[in-house]
Amino acid sequence: MVKKSDYFIIALLFSFGVFFIYLYFYIDKTQEDIKNRMVQNKIKHMSNVLNHIGDNIVNANDTDDLVVFLHDNDSLRNSLEKQLAQMLSKNTKYSYFLILDKDKKFRFLLDGSLDDKARFYQKFDPLRRDIYLRVYETKQTEVIFQKDMENLLITLLYPVKKNNDVIGILSIDMTTGIRNDITKLIEPLKNFFVVLIVFIFLLISVGIIQLFKYFKAKKQLFNDPLTNIYNRNYLHEIAPMLKLSDYSIAMLDLDRFKMINDTYGHKTGDVVLQECANIFQKNIRKNDILIRYGGEEFLLFICKKGISDNSFEICENILDKTSKHTISYDDNDINMTLSIGLNQDLAFEKDLTEAIKKADSMLYIAKQRGRDQVVKYQDNMKNVAITNKKGVNDVKSALHEDRIICHFQPIVDAKTKGILKYEALVRIKAPDGETIYPDDFLPYIKHTNIHYKLTKKILEICFNLFSKNSKQVSINISFLDLLNRDIVEFISQTLTADKSLASRITFEILESDEIEDTNVFQEKIDILHKLGAKIAIDDFGSGYSNFKAVLDIRADFLKIDGTLIKEIDADEKVFQVVKNIIIFAKDSGMRTVAEYVCSKEIHDRLMMLEVDYMQGFYLAKPSEKLVENTYISEV
């Protein structure tokens, strides 16, 4: 992940780069400045010497005609030229004394130069003659910066004055050596900066390349390749930044998607997912966020910042557009419907997880109510038990990673001691191999979409196992599960196709389940009876024990609640209750099953009451494999 500090480092490097480029060009300026300062120093120093030589020229001449005087005085001329020669150095090439004759021609009177020495009174055609003449006018020292002359950089023109009149010019030609020396001095520094700038820009380039790669990888990481919308990773990425009050959350789930996969194949399933995601995408706004949450589950964050909340209308529109769209693939025309759970009021949610959970609960209700509808959270608050997210996630992961298993506990015939059937008990195999028991996850997934997915999975496991043998099995199923069309359809299809299996299945229904609509319940039980399956009332005696309802559904077995059984040897009242339940069952044509038989004492008392079947640790523990013998039969 690119952190803020990484951006800061790149920005810092960039700033350094710009700074060093500025510095590089500033060096040129500095170089010029150093050169000027050095030249000024040299000029100052030379002016002092020239002043001295000038004085010598003036003082030595006591005549009016300097030319004649110097012409006639070889030794003085040699002496003065020697003085001029002393000014020569590596960077000072020529030193000479010029005068302006009556024809306005400049002529050499003295030449201290070692090379290219001029003759006495030889004419000299200087470049920039105007400056030479100006020395005569202003009587001031002039400096010519030679730009176009090979090897010469500066010419210093120093006026030699007598009686405040300029009688000649002492001229010094300095070579480009000074500039070369300075350049040589500065060059390593410049090179250092060039290397530094190149290095910094290389670093910046690497940084930019990395940034580009990061954004590319990020896109891949956060996009679902099939539907080309965001995936769950994106949700984790944005979760800390999301302001919940700005959004409504909708959980979208394609109805009967598994059937599409099973009927038309996964390729068709993929096309359905792509087209549906496309419909969703087309019918949301720029600020809304669509995420593929699971297989056929989508999470939609509907933005309501600064606008009135029309998330319900958006969901209904999506629902409408999806149901009206026909997906054509491989000569098949498929019409999909959609169930949506909507949580609009996120301002008071503890966190995003809670908000999603509520939307998921609404989705569950939408599925229960017959699918192809939107259910809002506000309408159903009283019905929804808010579940533990960890439990939901654990079951989700277990379903996804195929870690749902069943243990089977024998139900033993009290008279023959033989195994009548097995009760399927759901377990989750934790990633570390540990077994997780239903008490640790079932309460948390109640009223969520996951619950019926889990039930379906258990049914799949049991149907698959028992279709391959001739044994009987009891499967726990809740009234709410029976309200789910998918589950009922799955049971119907499987048991209609395998009559033998149907006759060996007992559905154990909790007596304590909140059965709101007894007519619907009766209808569902009738379906199971018609399929040839048996019905058992589970945990009888734990709830309100609606005897009429039990008689109405014509249950085959009555499972006496374990909390009564485990007290049977210690509490006479409990003993009497159990005794009466058994009598009621026998009179009603139901066989009785006592669970929680965990000791010999309990076993013996139940034998006394002539219970039909027993189940418990005293007889056999639940096991992943179907045991053939109980502890009693082994004895």
Next chain:
Amino acid sequence: MKFIIFILLTTSFLFASSSGDNIKLKILQNICMGIKSSKNMKVWSDEEVVKDSFLSFNKFEVVSDFKEADLIIIKNNFASLDKYKNKHIFVLDYNLLSKIPNSFGAFFWKKGRPNIVFIKSRLDEQKLQLASELEPYIEEKVW
């Protein structure tokens, strides 16, 4: 004066754009163009580049033998020149003006600057006339 400015400007320009040889040749051509003559002059030089530079001028005919030449431009002295007093000799070294008595002028570099000198007595002696622009360079004698 105009000519001097012209020469100096040319010099300055050429300094910026050409090599030392080219500058010398351009100035030399300008100087020779300033020598008045009724007929085309035959030119010879001991420097091949000088000869080549005169090939493109109508006023001058470049000859391969100095004996045939009217105008000799030389950088180095050679003894037999003394015999040819009727030749106009232009030198490329100030010192040659002393060594070759019939040399009438010189173009040379002094302290890194281009310098031109014509000797009046020799110009008169050889009946050579210069363009007015070159007159400021006329000297009474070789110093």
